[in-house]
Amino acid sequence: MINNRIILAAALAATAVTTAQAASRDYISIVGSSTVYPFSTVVAETFGKTSAYKTPKVESTGSGGGLKLFCAGVGVEHPDITNASRRIKSSEVENCAKNGVTDIVEVKVGYDGIVIANSKSAPLMHLTRRDVFLALAKKVPNVNGGGELIDNPYKTWKDVNASLPDTAIEVLGPPPTSGTRDAFVELAMEGGCKTFDFIKAMKKQDKKAYKGICHTIREDGAYIEAGENDNLIVQKLESNPKALGIFGFSFLDQNADKVQGSIVDKIAPTFEAIADGSYPVSRPLFFYVKKAHVGKIPGIEEYLAEFTSDKAWGDEGYLVDKGMIPMPKQERNQFAADVKGLNLLKLTK
Amino acid sequence: MNKPAVDQTRTIDRVNATLKQRYNRERRFRRFGLAAVILGLLFVALMFLNIISQGYSAFYQTRILLDIEYRQEVIDPAGERDPATLSAADYAALVKSALRALYPDVKGRGEKRELYGMVSSGAALVLRQRVMSDPELIGSRQALWLPADDDIDMLVKGRIDRNAPESERRIKNRVLAWVEQLEARGAIEKQFNLGFLTGGDSREPELAGIGGAVMGSLYTLIVTLLLSFPIGVATALYLEEFAPRNRWTDLVEVNINNLAAVPSIVFGLLGLAVFINFFGLPRSAPLVGGMVLTLMTLPTIIIASRAALKAVPPSIREAALGIGASRTQTVFHHVLPLAMPGMLTGTIIGMAQALGETAPLLMIGMVAFIVDIPGGPMDPATVLPVQIFLWADSPERAFMEKTSAAIMVLLGFLILMNVIAVILRKRFERRW
Numbered sequence: 001m002i003n004n005r006i007i008l009a010a011a012l013a014a015t016a017v018t019t020a021q022a023a024s025r026d027y028i029s030i031v032g033s034s035t036v037y038p039f040s041t042v043v044a045e046t047f048g049k050t051s052a053y054k055t056p057k058v059e060s061t062g063s064g065g066g067l068k069l070f071c072a073g074v075g076v077e078h079p080d081i082t083n084a085s086r087r088i089k090s091s092e093v094e095n096c097a098k099n100g101v102t103d104i105v106e107v108k109v110g111y112d113g114i115v116i117a118n119s120k121s122a123p124l125m126h127l128t129r130r131d132v133f134l135a136l137a138k139k140v141p142n143v144n145g146g147g148e149l150i151d152n153p154y155k156t157w158k159d160v161n162a163s164l165p166d167t168a169i170e171v172l173g174p175p176p177t178s179g180t181r182d183a184f185v186e187l188a189m190e191g192g193c194k195t196f197d198f199i200k201a202m203k204k205q206d207k208k209a210y211k212g213i214c215h216t217i218r219e220d221g222a223y224i225e226a227g228e229n230d231n232l233i234v235q236k237l238e239s240n241p242k243a244l245g246i247f248g249f250s251f252l253d254q255n256a257d258k259v260q261g262s263i264v265d266k267i268a269p270t271f272e273a274i275a276d277g278s279y280p281v282s283r284p285l286f287f288y289v290k291k292a293h294v295g296k297i298p299g300i301e302e303y304l305a306e307f308t309s310d311k312a313w314g315d316e317g318y319l320v321d322k323g324m325i326p327m328p329k330q331e332r333n334q335f336a337a338d339v340k341g342l343n344l345l346k347l348t349k
Numbered sequence: 350m351n352k353p354a355v356d357q358t359r360t361i362d363r364v365n366a367t368l369k370q371r372y373n374r375e376r377r378f379r380r381f382g383l384a385a386v387i388l389g390l391l392f393v394a395l396m397f398l399n400i401i402s403q404g405y406s407a408f409y410q411t412r413i414l415l416d417i418e419y420r421q422e423v424i425d426p427a428g429e430r431d432p433a434t435l436s437a438a439d440y441a442a443l444v445k446s447a448l449r450a451l452y453p454d455v456k457g458r459g460e461k462r463e464l465y466g467m468v469s470s471g472a473a474l475v476l477r478q479r480v481m482s483d484p485e486l487i488g489s490r491q492a493l494w495l496p497a498d499d500d501i502d503m504l505v506k507g508r509i510d511r512n513a514p515e516s517e518r519r520i521k522n523r524v525l526a527w528v529e530q531l532e533a534r535g536a537i538e539k540q541f542n543l544g545f546l547t548g549g550d551s552r553e554p555e556l557a558g559i560g561g562a563v564m565g566s567l568y569t570l571i572v573t574l575l576l577s578f579p580i581g582v583a584t585a586l587y588l589e590e591f592a593p594r595n596r597w598t599d600l601v602e603v604n605i606n607n608l609a610a611v612p613s614i615v616f617g618l619l620g621l622a623v624f625i626n627f628f629g630l631p632r633s634a635p636l637v638g639g640m641v642l643t644l645m646t647l648p649t650i651i652i653a654s655r656a657a658l659k660a661v662p663p664s665i666r667e668a669a670l671g672i673g674a675s676r677t678q679t680v681f682h683h684v685l686p687l688a689m690p691g692m693l694t695g696t697i698i699g700m701a702q703a704l705g706e707t708a709p710l711l712m713i714g715m716v717a718f719i720v721d722i723p724g725g726p727m728d729p730a731t732v733l734p735v736q737i738f739l740w741a742d743s744p745e746r747a748f749m750e751k752t753s754a755a756i757m758v759l760l761g762f763l764i765l766m767n768v769i770a771v772i773l774r775k776r777f778e779r780r781w
Contacts, residue, residue, distance in 0.1 A: 027721075027729070029632070031714075038744065041718040042552045048720050049474065057633060057729045058718035060739070077629060120517075229742050231749070250744045257510065257517040316462070322552070323744060 025076040028056035028299055032066025032083030034228065035112055035179055035248060036285050039324050040083050040307075046318065047306045053299035056081075063179045070288060071096035080293040080300055084286045085112065085179035088345070103291035106345040107304070108335050110313060111325040113249035113274035113282040114184050115261040116171075117234075122241040123165060125157075125262035129280060132264070133192025134160045135169050136223055138216040147198040152218045172226040172233050173217075173246035183283040184246055188264070190214040191280055234259055249274060249282075250323025274325045282325070291342055308336040400760075404753025410542035410555060411502040412494035413468060413531060415447040419480065419487045430484045440473035440480070444495065452527065463524050469496040471556040494540060499554040499747035501528060505537065508746065519746075545754065549720045550736065554747030557740070559755050561722040565635055565715075565730030566704060566762075572639025572726055573646060573703050578696050580643070581650030582685075585692070588651075589658040590680050609648035616644045617709030625713060632714035633729040641709045646699035653695020657688040690777035697770040701763050707734045733759045 030040060037060045048055025061069065063084040070082035071092060088106070096104065116132065118125060134140050135154060142148040157164035174181040193214035194200045203210045217223050226233050230247040234255050237245045244262065249269060252261050261269035265280050273279040287307075294300045306312060313319050315326055326332065421428065424438040448464050449455065455464050472495040480486055500519050503509045505528070515522050531537040548558025584605075592598045620641035624630045630637050661684050669679040710716065716735050723730035731739070733755065740752040 025631075034742070037718070038552065044718065045552050045720050055720040059633065059714050060716055060718075061714075077625075077631065230744070231741065248744075254519070254744045254746055256519070257513050 026298055027054040028081065028297055028303055029079040030056050030058045030081045030083065030287075031061045031069050031079045032059075032081075032287065033063040033085040033179055033285070034060045035063075035085040036083035036109065036287060038250065038322055039109060039285070039319050040287065042318060042322050043303070043307045043312055046312070047299075047303050051299065051302055051306070053302060056299075056303060062177065067092045067288075068095075070290065071099055071101050073099045074101055074290065074292045076297070078290075080290050080297050081303075082288050084288065085283065086182060087284075087286060088288060093345075101290060101292070104345045105289040105291055105339065105342050107287050107289065107308070107339055108327065108331070109285040109287060109307070109324070110319065110327055111274055111282050112285055113269050113279055113325060114180060114187065114246060115249055115252045115269040115281075116188070116244055116246055116264065117237065117252055117259040117261045118244045119237045119241040120258060120260050122167075124260055125164065125244065126266075127164075127262050127264050128161075129188050129192035129265055130195045131157075131161050131164065131192070132188045133190075133195075133214070136171060136217050137189060137193070137213070138218045139213055141196050141199070149213065152220070152222075155222075167242050169222040170224065170240075170243040171222065171246065172224050172236055172243055174228060175225040178228055180246070180248060184281065185215045185217065187281045187283065189217070248323075249325065253323045271325060275328075285324075288345070289339075289342075291344065294342060304339050308332075308339050397760075400753045400756050404750055404755075404757050406506050406508075407545055407750040407754030408542055409506075409539040410544070411497040411505040411537060412540050413497050413501075414536040414538075415444065415468070415472075415493055415495050416450065416490060417443055417447050417476065417493050417495075418490045419443065419476075420446075421488050424480060424487050425484075430487075432481065435481055435484065436477065438477070438480075440476040441470070443476055444468055444472045460523065463521060464527070467498055467501050467524060467527065469498050469555045470553060471496050471551075494538075496544075496555050497537065499745060501537075502555055503747050504528060505532075505539065506750075508750070545751070546758075549722045550718060550731070550739075551720065552718075552743075554743075554745050554751055557748070557751055559733065559736060559758055561719060562731055562733045562736035562755070563758070564723050565638075565719075566732040568635035568723060568726045568730060569638040569642060569732055570700055570704060572636055573642045574696070574700060576640065576643040577646045577650055577699065581647050581696070581699075582654050582692055584647075584651050585654030585658060586680060586685070589655050590684065591676070605648050605651050609652060612708070613645050613706055614708040614712070616641050617712035619644065620709060621712045631727065631729075633717050633719070633731075634727050635715075635723065635730045635732075636726040637713050638710055638715050638730075638732065639726065641713060642703040642706060645706065645709060646703050649699040649702065650692070650696050653698070654688070654692040657691025657695070658684065660691065661687045687779060690773050694770045694774050697766050697773070701766040701770075704732075704762060704766070705734055705759065707732075707738055710735055733762070 028044075030044065032040075037058060041058045044056040044058050047053065059066075059079075063086055066079075066082040067084060067088060070079050072078050088104070093104070096102070116125070116127060134152075135157065137152060139149040140152050140154070142150045154160050154169060156166050156168050158166040160169070173184065194203075199210065199213055202213075224243075226236065226245070230251045233245040233247050234251055237243055238258050245259070249261075249271075252259060252269065253271075263269075267273050267279045269279050269281075274282045289300065289304065309317075310332075311317050313324070313326055313332065315329075317326070320326055327335070420443065423442050424440075425431075425434055427434070445465050448468065449461075452464060455461055475493070475495060497505070500509070501524075504511070504520050504525070509518060509520060511518075511525060518525075520528075528537065544556065545558045546563075547560040548556060549561035551557040588598060588601065620637060624637045624640055625632060665683050665687065666679055669683045670676070674682065707716075710732060714729075715731050716739065717729065717731055718739070719729050719731050721728070737752055737755045737759065740748045740755060
């Protein structure tokens with residue numbers, strides 16, 4: 001009986017607070033990509049400590065999951081900002097519009113490099129994107145030529161390219177749910193795939209088949225899905241010098257004493273090479289802001305100002321310390337101006 | 350009945366013949382059992398050893414002794430002691446000038462950046478807090494231990510190799526020389542890190558604490574306990590003491606047992622669909638987390654409570670009914686008090702399960718970066734296991750020890766809860 005009273009009191013208290021809560025929210029709610037998460041959280045923390053506003057809440061939901069939540073509607077129960085490690089798709093913009101989210105501001109944050117690394121105790125690999133494609137694709141062109149595709153026969157790196165060491169192909173990488181995997185497949189695999197003329201020609205005729213060849217990773221054990229935790233991949237590389245791993249640049253930056261980034265197309269994955277765009281496997285990072293919430297939820301404009309300030313995303317800003325690769329100055333200025341004016345996203349198809 | 354055995358051997362001889370073999374078999378079985386136990390213990394010991402050796406250092410933090418001058422012109426040029434001015438002052442400048450005074454020959458932008466980088470950005474917050482609570486400090490000098498940056502921390506703790514070539518180290522030779530000078534003067538040392546236990550999350554490893562996650566776990570567990578204990582006990586009481594035995598109650602029983610085996614992520618999806626999308630409760634709130642975990646722990650509590658009720662001998666009920674007690678009186682005055690220790694044990698074990706759960710919380714937005722320590726069950730919060738998950742995924746090396754230390758705290762809580770369950774059982778359990 002006492003218990004009953006407690007439940008009743010708890011339930012009443014809960015409903016009372018709920019109604020108060022639903023009416024307003026005094027902190028910014030951010031969702032989205034786990035790749036942008038480390039950067040967006042630093043800005044959120046600095047913003048919370050240096051402004052009069054509360055620290056924004058940052059959820060790590062993945063790019064796709066974040067955009068889904070973001071597009072679910074306008075109102076305090078929906079997030080204000082979503083991070084993405086890829087650009088928003090036109091289907092997602094349509095989905096947003098269907099739920100009344102029509103005014104979206106796009107902000108490009110900077111770049112992230114994807115590295116193919118191995119243990120320091122093993123020799124440094126000099127790869128090309130073509131090597132990466134041949135080593136990891138499910139179907140590769142037959143060596144005899146003739147535009148015939150066969151199941152990937154390569155067992156060692158030497159089979160792929162005679163100048164590479166005679167070690168078995170063993171690559172630890174992210175699972176298909178990861179944005180890093182999407183970007184790797186698109187930039188490294190497709191980049192190598194395109195070097196075959198007949199496959200490149202296919203792109204115009206049958207885009208689906210072209211993607212199927214270029215984007216499908218082999219499933220015979222040479223590519224090992226190692227989960228989303230990049231620290232784990234670094235540890236596994238350390239204990240297995242024969243393996244290669246695929247992860248974000250910030251993890252290479254932090255573990256430069258344990259692992260080395262392979263050279264891709266003659267370019268080493270250094271900060272400078274990613275920043276000036278010469279390293280081929282790098283991708284832009286974004287976040288999207290719901291314009292309808294600006295002015296309703298306190299602090300959104302100030303948060304955007306903090307993110308786009310030079311002390312955050314500038315060449316010597318604190319985001320760079322966390323491993324983000326900044327955009328060139330001109331591009332930064334342009335995005336900062338767009339953000340200031342809350343200019344809306346325009347998708348050019 | 351039978352004729353004397355055709356077989357010449359007596360039964361006892363046959364027994365004796367196989368006796369050795371049977372003893373051997375028993376000894377073998379015992380050894381296998383013992384080996385299994387030892388293997389299990391070995392793995393547990395290995396896990397503890399690994400976690401503790403990785404994590405114990407997180408309870409200590411490297412601090413640098415700096416001679417701070419609270420200069421009036423930096424903190425409060427107008428001299429009005431207005432709290433708003435004091436709060437917005439540039440305390441980092443005080444830290445920087447103290448560092449410059451320590452190394453007067455540091456010139457050049459890059460070099461100065463490295464010098465300032467030795468002290469955590471949290472140092473300015475420490476100074477602000479001190480001045481805010483005691484404005485009298487302005488104008489005075491004070492020697493203070495301020496937290497070092499996480500890279501310096503890792504260096505002092507020996508997790509960065511000083512002999513590695515400069516290009517492979519996150520610490521430049523110049524900074525290493527400065528640290529060694531400080532060490533020679535005794536101006537850098539490891540001190541107990543209270544901030545780790547009381548602070549909220551941070552992206553700076555040297556400032557990150559589990560205080561926010563512990564509070565989040567606490568609120569979540571309180572909600573879970575308030576909901577699941579009364580509901581679970583009431584369900585068990587009804588099913589065991591009042592419900593008629595028919596196909597309907599059988600169905601309920603089967604479903605409760607099934608529910609206990611449902612993967613916890615399913616409860617998270619349910620919580621997302623019902624509590625958040627339908628009832629419109631806020632994301633990331635311990636209230637919703639507690640409600641989801643209630644669904645998960647209910648079957649455990651119901652099953653344990655029913656077992657406890659079944660263990661109360663029928664003679665107690667019959668005696669109570671016999672002297673004229675009603676059924677409700679019988680249950681509440683006699684059966685329930687006797688079954689309570691068993692029910693509490695079940696509840697505590699259910700709570701321990703709930704404390705360690707992350708999967709259902711993924712779906713309801715509790716996997717989030719939250720700096721402010723939650724002040725109630727409606728504030729956005731995260732919980733201990735989620736905090737561990739988030740830190741384990743962070744690139745900064747210093748988060749590795751934080752992860753292990755957070756695991757130590759979580760294990761501590763789990764062990765404590767299980768010990769309480771054992772004590773309760775030992776103290777109050779009655780045997781008939």
